[in-house]
Amino acid sequence: MIKYEIKKLLTLPHILLILLALAVGFTLSCYPRNIDHSYSKIVYKDYMEQLSGEYTADKKAFIQSEYERMEKIISEHDEMTEKYKNDIITLEEYDEHNFSYNEAQAKISTVEYLMEKCSYFDEIGGQCYFFYDTDWADLLSENGIDYIAAILIILMIAAVFSDEYSSGSRCMILTAYKGKVSASVCKLCISFIFAFIISACMGAVRFGGFCLQCGTEYNNMNVRDLIGYSAFSGMSLFKYYVCGVIFHSVIWAVCALFICLVSNIVKNGIFTVFISFVMIVCAALLKADRVTFFDLIFSGRLLALNPVDIFGYDRGSLKFVLFILVIAVKTAVYGFGCIYTWGRRRR
Amino acid sequence: MELVFDKIGKRYKNKTALEDVSLDLNYGIYALLGPNGAGKSTMMNILACLLKQTEGRITLDGSDISAMGKEYRNILGYLPQDPGFYPNFRGYDIMMYFARLKNIKDPKDKTQKLLEFVNLADDSKRKYKEYSGGMKRRLGIAVSLLNDPKILILDEPTAGLDPKERIRFRNIISKIGSDKIIIIATHIVSDIETIADRVILLKDGKVIQNDSPSELVDHMRGKVWLTEMELTAAQDHVLEHTDSNIVKSGDKSYLKTVRDEKPFPDSYECEPRLEDVYTYYFDESGVNGDHADDKI
Numbered sequence A: 001m002i003k004y005e006i007k008k009l010l011t012l013p014h015i016l017l018i019l020l021a022l023a024v025g026f027t028l029s030c031y032p033r034n035i036d037h038s039y040s041k042i043v044y045k046d047y048m049e050q051l052s053g054e055y056t057a058d059k060k061a062f063i064q065s066e067y068e069r070m071e072k073i074i075s076e077h078d079e080m081t082e083k084y085k086n087d088i089i090t091l092e093e094y095d096e097h098n099f100s101y102n103e104a105q106a107k108i109s110t111v112e113y114l115m116e117k118c119s120y121f122d123e124i125g126g127q128c129y130f131f132y133d134t135d136w137a138d139l140l141s142e143n144g145i146d147y148i149a150a151i152l153i154i155l156m157i158a159a160v161f162s163d164e165y166s167s168g169s170r171c172m173i174l175t176a177y178k179g180k181v182s183a184s185v186c187k188l189c190i191s192f193i194f195a196f197i198i199s200a201c202m203g204a205v206r207f208g209g210f211c212l213q214c215g216t217e218y219n220n221m222n223v224r225d226l227i228g229y230s231a232f233s234g235m236s237l238f239k240y241y242v243c244g245v246i247f248h249s250v251i252w253a254v255c256a257l258f259i260c261l262v263s264n265i266v267k268n269g270i271f272t273v274f275i276s277f278v279m280i281v282c283a284a285l286l287k288a289d290r291v292t293f294f295d296l297i298f299s300g301r302l303l304a305l306n307p308v309d310i311f312g313y314d315r316g317s318l319k320f321v322l323f324i325l326v327i328a329v330k331t332a333v334y335g336f337g338c339i340y341t342w343g344r345r346r347r
Numbered sequence B: 001m002e003l004v005f006d007k008i009g010k011r012y013k014n015k016t017a018l019e020d021v022s023l024d025l026n027y028g029i030y031a032l033l034g035p036n037g038a039g040k041s042t043m044m045n046i047l048a049c050l051l052k053q054t055e056g057r058i059t060l061d062g063s064d065i066s067a068m069g070k071e072y073r074n075i076l077g078y079l080p081q082d083p084g085f086y087p088n089f090r091g092y093d094i095m096m097y098f099a100r101l102k103n104i105k106d107p108k109d110k111t112q113k114l115l116e117f118v119n120l121a122d123d124s125k126r127k128y129k130e131y132s133g134g135m136k137r138r139l140g141i142a143v144s145l146l147n148d149p150k151i152l153i154l155d156e157p158t159a160g161l162d163p164k165e166r167i168r169f170r171n172i173i174s175k176i177g178s179d180k181i182i183i184i185a186t187h188i189v190s191d192i193e194t195i196a197d198r199v200i201l202l203k204d205g206k207v208i209q210n211d212s213p214s215e216l217v218d219h220m221r222g223k224v225w226l227t228e229m230e231l232t233a234a235q236d237h238v239l240e241h242t243d244s245n246i247v248k249s250g251d252k253s254y255l256k257t258v259r260d261e262k263p264f265p266d267s268y269e270c271e272p273r274l275e276d277v278y279t280y281y282f283d284e285s286g287v288n289g290d291h292a293d294d295k296i
């Protein structure tokens, strides 16, 4: 039975749609991200060539001295200009100063960021490492709903039940021995797993694009070395990314059950797509930065959140349990709702 | 096995589709005959547990079918009026899918046998969307037969079939066996004339007759009249009288009228057929009155 349900889901147009979505997702992730930083990525990269490796008191002192040196040069600027105007220093000396001044202007924000990093390291304690983490930080800070996955999942899952209504095969299935409960459970399981796989594949494809663009050398660095991720000590960047993808995929899987329930209620493919889109994607647009009760009801909002927003502050505590609970309750409500509406006798 | 309809009634919002239908069905082939909108599909859907009746209940050997669940579905075969399958599935796949749904022990073997039985074995590898209307119907019948149903419900199984396919259908039905309750809803009399053990006439949601075809035909004796007539005159007549139709024999044309009284002085009685029963009971002109309360 599962074999044929999968066959219904993976028709040729659907397969082409999946391939297209994956290709688009990959292409998009190969382009550099346009994210503004308070510091210069190039300067930061230069410093990291010197600093990379374990965070030590020497390195902290070096950064501190760099900062002081630059601050001094910048503060001297007016004075030097004045001196040059009054012929107290030569043009060569002034030139030399200007070179350092421009360099300091260009670098100081990055050094400030490095100092911020130092105080973060001091705060979290333990062994910390410097490395060029901007690309990873950008990758991990991405939030908002994945539109490609959304379109793909909504379009395909909406068809699972509503096709049976529109083609008229529901009557024949429902009068079969296993047509009431087993058939709908089978469809639900496939929808759940399919949405999970699609979301996971999109995550994998994005990661592929990222690696191609930024390399793989830091994949095993500790995610806690990134500012804001102290709660995830012991997790490598790669593992953290995978967990994030799994987190979103689980929510997508629950969304798939929601789409199934909608299609069983409205019994029409186009309506199902429309309602699901509004309830999931539009809810995601009303993005919140922290989890509220509202987010727990609308899965779309959970999808738009970054896992660090949910678990970042006090991991392993109530929030995780609450998340699991919400997922379990939704799965049960949507699942039983589907089974009931599918097998219900018409009035 | 005894299937009992106990005062079944079905009301849609503002339309009564079935009213006080009581029937007692045993093994055999039952033809449910009625014009469009008589309530045939409604009755079939209730019997298939797809639709909830507003009144009454249906029992199989004493137990309510809606409470029997899987046990009932296990012995049920149902072909809806407009069944739909998956256009990209091959005939064979559709059979196999339903064989799994129906929990058939040896699905491949059963599928193969049934495809041969409905004469689709050679086309089983073709996609459903490439099937002709007749092939689709035959596949539907094969699907409904997968679980060797004890109760087989066919809602207009011959709609859209050519005469040859109709004959093939009749042969299939008569071969299925006698240890079943087979209910065929149709408004095409010739499809069930030779195979039905009993004919149930349904009109405006009410059962108006329930008898064997021969009894029904016997009841028509003295009510079917032939009148030799000019073709043009006959044509004018049938336009106004729905209880009449034109019969041609050689170069002569006759008017066949189903009516309690002799329609013309020169009319003469002829041998009734089952289609005359249909004309008699479902004539809209009202010349013959309402026969709902007629007792044979």
Ligand SMILES: Nc1ncnc2c1ncn2[C@@H]1O[C@H](COP(=O)(O)OP(=O)(O)OP(=O)(O)O)[C@@H](O)[C@H]1O
Pocket (backbone or CB within 6 Å): B012, B013, B015, B016, B017, B034, B035, B036, B037, B038, B039, B040, B041, B042, B043, B081, B187
């Ligand atoms: N869902 C519905 N809502 C309201 N009225 C309905 C509904 N389904 C059927 N009806 C009405 O109930 C009556 C019986 O319909 P039904 O489909 O059972 O007739 P039928 O005998 O199968 O006709 P046909 O030969 O055209 O298939 C019709 O008048 C129809 O308009």
Ligand SMILES: [Mg+2]
Pocket (backbone or CB within 6 Å): B040, B041, B042, B081, B155
């Ligand atoms: Mg009908």
